[in-house]
Amino acid sequence: MNTNLYSVIKENIVDQEKTFAETQDGQIYSYADLDRRSAQFAEALVDLGVLPGDRVAAQIDKSIEAIFLYLGCLRAGAIYLPLNTGYTASEINYFLRDASPKVAVCRPEIETQFREIAIVADAPNVETFASDGTGSIIDLAATKSGDFDTVDRSPEAPAAILYTSGTTGRSKGAMLTHGNLGSNAQALANAWRFTSEDVLLHALPIFHIHGLFVAINITLFAGSSLIFLPGFDLAEILHQLPRSTVMMGVPTFYTRLLRSEAFDQDLVSQVRLFVSGSAPLSPETHKEFELRTGHAILERYGMTETNMNTTNPYSGERRAGTVGMPLEGIEVRITDPESGNVLKQGEVGMIEIKGPNVFKRYWRMPEKTEAKFREDGFFISGDLGKFDAQGYLHIVGRDKDLIISGGYNVYPAEVEAALDAIDGIAESAVVGVPHQDFGEGVTAVVVARDEADLSEDHLKKVLTDVLAKYKIPKRIICVDRLPRNAMGKVQKKDLRESYSDIYR
Ligand code: MLC
Ligand code: AMP
Numbered sequence: 218m219n220t221n222l223y224s225v226i227k228e229n230i231v232d233q234e235k236t237f238a239e240t241q242d243g244q245i246y247s248y249a250d251l252d253r254r255s256a257q258f259a260e261a262l263v264d265l266g267v268l269p270g271d272r273v274a275a276q277i278d279k280s281i282e283a284i285f286l287y288l289g290c291l292r293a294g295a296i297y298l299p300l301n302t303g304y305t306a307s308e309i310n311y312f313l314r315d316a317s318p319k320v321a322v323c324r325p326e327i328e329t330q331f332r333e334i335a336i337v338a339d340a341p342n343v344e345t346f347a348s349d350g351t352g353s354i355i356d357l358a359a360t361k362s363g364d365f366d367t368v369d370r371s372p373e374a375p376a377a378i379l380y381t382s383g384t385t386g387r388s389k390g391a392m393l394t395h396g397n398l399g400s401n402a403q404a405l406a407n408a409w410r411f412t413s414e415d416v417l418l419h420a421l422p423i424f425h426i427h428g429l430f431v432a433i434n435i436t437l438f439a440g441s442s443l444i445f446l447p448g449f450d451l452a453e454i455l456h457q458l459p460r461s462t463v464m465m466g467v468p469t470f471y472t473r474l475l476r477s478e479a480f481d482q483d484l485v486s487q488v489r490l491f492v493s494g495s496a497p498l499s500p501e502t503h504k505e506f507e508l509r510t511g512h513a514i515l516e517r518y519g520m521t522e523t524n525m526n527t528t529n530p531y532s533g534e535r536r537a538g539t540v541g542m543p544l545e546g547i548e549v550r551i552t553d554p555e556s557g558n559v560l561k562q563g564e565v566g567m568i569e570i571k572g573p574n575v576f577k578r579y580w581r582m583p584e585k586t587e588a589k590f591r592e593d594g595f596f597i598s599g600d601l602g603k604f605d606a607q608g609y610l611h612i613v614g615r616d617k618d619l620i621i622s623g624g625y626n627v628y629p630a631e632v633e634a635a636l637d638a639i640d641g642i643a644e645s646a647v648v649g650v651p652h653q654d655f656g657e658g659v660t661a662v663v664v665a666r667d668e669a670d671l672s673e674d675h676l677k678k679v680l681t682d683v684l685a686k687y688k689i690p691k692r693i694i695c696v697d698r699l700p701r702n703a704m705g706k707v708q709k710k711d712l713r714e715s716y717s718d719i720y721r
Pocket of ligand 2: 381493494495496497498516517518519520521522540598599600612615621626
């Protein structure tokens with residue numbers, strides 16, 4: 218049996234004429250369209266010299282065609298490598314160098330610049346792809362037959378590489394296998410009772426596991442349909458909710474919905490499930506949402522390296538402030554971060570995970586991979602948590618210096634390095650503090666060198682060339698000195714306290 222994820226998906230598709238997706242402009246794509254278009258992309262990739270195991274990088278806008286490209290990669294046995302559309306040239310440079318993709322796909326409007334980077338990064342095979350259906354690889358695919366034998370892949374074969382930044386050093390490419398993605402999609406579709414009757418309102422980006430694997434793969438496994446929006450547009454979400462049965466989002470989606478007076482119980486009478494993840498959903502939002510709509514948001518917990526690990530129950534109490542229980546086939550334990558000894562129920566420690574969902578390794582970084590696994594195969598998440606007496610997992614903090622802003626991860630070390638490289642900055646410290654819209658707001662505190670005049674606007678402008686927008690501090694505050702302890706270590710806790718009200 219071919220265990221290529223696409224073949225597994227295809228076996229589940231019973232009705233070829235069923236709608237796979239409807240876009241905001243009313244265009245409808247059936248499962249038969251999906252099969253044909255993904256085959257055409259697979260043929261196009263083979264034409265471009267892509268062999269099984271080759272990487273195909275894509276920094277492209279959200280569109281249904283982009284989903285077909287992803288599936289085309291799977292079918293050709295290639296490794297799909299989606300890149301955040303917000304990444305700047307210097308960020309892209311790193312990913313292309315590190316991953317050496319056989320083909321790198323970009324938006325037509327940045328082709329010249331992208332090509333220059335790609336040539337230097339030794340990834341000269343550049344194709345273009347626009348969300349309006351134009352672009353060189355789309356044109357090439359259109360010339361193909363639409364008949365392609367999906368390449369055999371074992372469950373252990375890599376299907377995708379998703380980059381995740383680190384507290385120190387370079388971003389790591391987490392290699393997710395066909396088996397990782399398939400087992401997780403199946404477990405989630407079961408846990409959340411997906412059926413072919415479901416219509417999922419999709420407003421997430423498709424370059425992260427949440428919008429790409431959780432949302433799309435579950436839909437494909439269950440033969441459900443998507444209402445596929447280019448992004449989070451409140452008015453459009455309110456317009457589409459009455460036609461939807463499920464919505465997935467980061468907490469910012471739900472706090473934004475609650476700020477709209479038009480969002481009420483009547484509007485969501487067809488919805489059977491709201492799912493939240495990627496960042497903590499505050500118990501207040503959970504309660505307010507239930508009061509307003511009668512729906513208890515189902516919160517789940519995952520990460521790039523593991524897909525989804527735990528979920529609140531579909532039937533049973535969805536407990537605010539918790540991420541529920543391990544999914545079927547997945548083990549989650551709490552350990553002492555130093556010794557690795559398993560702790561008792563109720564004690565706070567490192568969350569560790571083992572199961573068919575857990576990635577195999579980081580791309581070309583064996584020592585980083587080794588550092589993240591215990592000898593008995595458990596993955597060390599870097600999240601701190603505890604189980605309560607009823608078996609619900611609570612995430613209580615992070616062992617990693619990480620800010621999650623609107624569901625995007627920002628590593629302070631990366632932002633500090635970009636700030637420290639600016640003329641006139643002597644030193645900097647970056648922290649996350651409560652932000653009404655994004656949950657946490659990236660906030661920088663800097664010390665000027667030789668009384669340099671550092672305006673906030675100037676600093677933000679300089680950073681725009683280096684960092685994706687979501688990483689740029691919402692506020693940059695200039696101080697005389699950073700708070701340090703006796704050992705000289707910057708006291709980030711003090712900074713978080715000092716600026717805790719800055720976005721209120
Ligand atoms: C946009 N901006 C952000 C931001 N998103 N800044 C900080 N954090 C963010 N998340 C910037 C914009 O560039 C803009 O800058 C300004 O903030 C205001 O933008 P906006 O128009 O209000 O933002 P919007 O485009 O509506 O995007 C907000 C959002 C989006 C929340 C809809 O960020 C989003 O879709 N987030 C989802 C991320 C996600 O999918 N995460 C899953 C990762 S997987 P300017 O300067 O132009 O004003 C994972 C594992 C798991 O974590 O468990 O799922
Ligand atoms: P990423 O590296 O982008 O995959 O981000 C994964 C991280 O997001 C996890 O390690 C957690 O810190 C965080 N995360 C995901 N889901 C939740 C959740 N429901 N509650 C709290 N944190 C979460």
